[in-house]
Amino acid sequence: MGPAxxxxxxxxxxxxxxxxxxxxxxxxxxxxxxxFFFMALGIERDAVTQTRLEHGVTIQTPAFVPWSHGLPxxxxxxxxxxxxxxxxxxxxxxxxxxxxxVFSHWILDVLVHPGLPLFFDNTRTVGxxxxxxxxxxIASLVLEIGLLVSGILVYVIWRRKKRNYAxxxx
Ligand SMILES: [Zn+2]
Numbered sequence: 001m002g003p004a005x006x007x008x009x010x011x012x013x014x015x016x017x018x019x020x021x022x023x024x025x026x027x028x029x030x031x032x033x034x035x036f037f038f039m040a041l042g043i044e045r046d047a048v049t050q051t052r053l054e055h056g057v058t059i060q061t062p063a064f065v066p067w068s069h070g071l072p073x074x075x076x077x078x079x080x081x082x083x084x085x086x087x088x089x090x091x092x093x094x095x096x097x098x099x100x101x102v103f104s105h106w107i108l109d110v111l112v113h114p115g116l117p118l119f120f121d122n123t124r125t126v127g128x129x130x131x132x133x134x135x136x137x138i139a140s141l142v143l144e145i146g147l148l149v150s151g152i153l154v155y156v157i158w159r160r161k162k163r164n165y166a167x168x169x170x
Pocket of ligand 1: 001031032069105109
């Protein structure tokens with residue numbers, strides 16, 4: 001997934017007003033940031049793909065991303081992020097929300113990816129693979145934009161309400 005992850009961060013901000021929006025945006029993309037890091041180190045590699053609107057994404061060489069996007073590591077990264085958030089905010093709710101935002105990345109990726117590793121190799125993978133067909137690719141684009149726009153809307157409406165409330169208090 002792409003921008004949809006950021007939509008989650010925007011939508012969660014009103015639930016954890018203490019946490020900066022930037023922190024939530026980074027949390028929503030943590031797994032991709034880790035993938036970027038692991039790929040730079042040569043531990044993981046991106047898939048070689050071809051994208052055509054007529055038949056979606058065709059995979060030439062599958063990705064190898066068990067450390068950033070494997071199920072066990074995704075759970076661990078989510079817990080680590082929640083723990084770090086706890087050290088900063090000393091708030092259990094904030095910690096849980098940050099963990100959930102990090103893990104939401106995996107859930108959204110499972111919808112579009114053909115195979116995210118379940119373990120530490122590519123022997124068992126999960127993924128609905130929306131990207132892999134023309135209607136699926138179109139659906140994933142609609143979902144991406146839909147999630148981003150609704151997340152931003154939730155955030156903007158919340159900010160406006162908060163500002164109006166503050167004004168009334170003056
Ligand atoms: Zn990802």
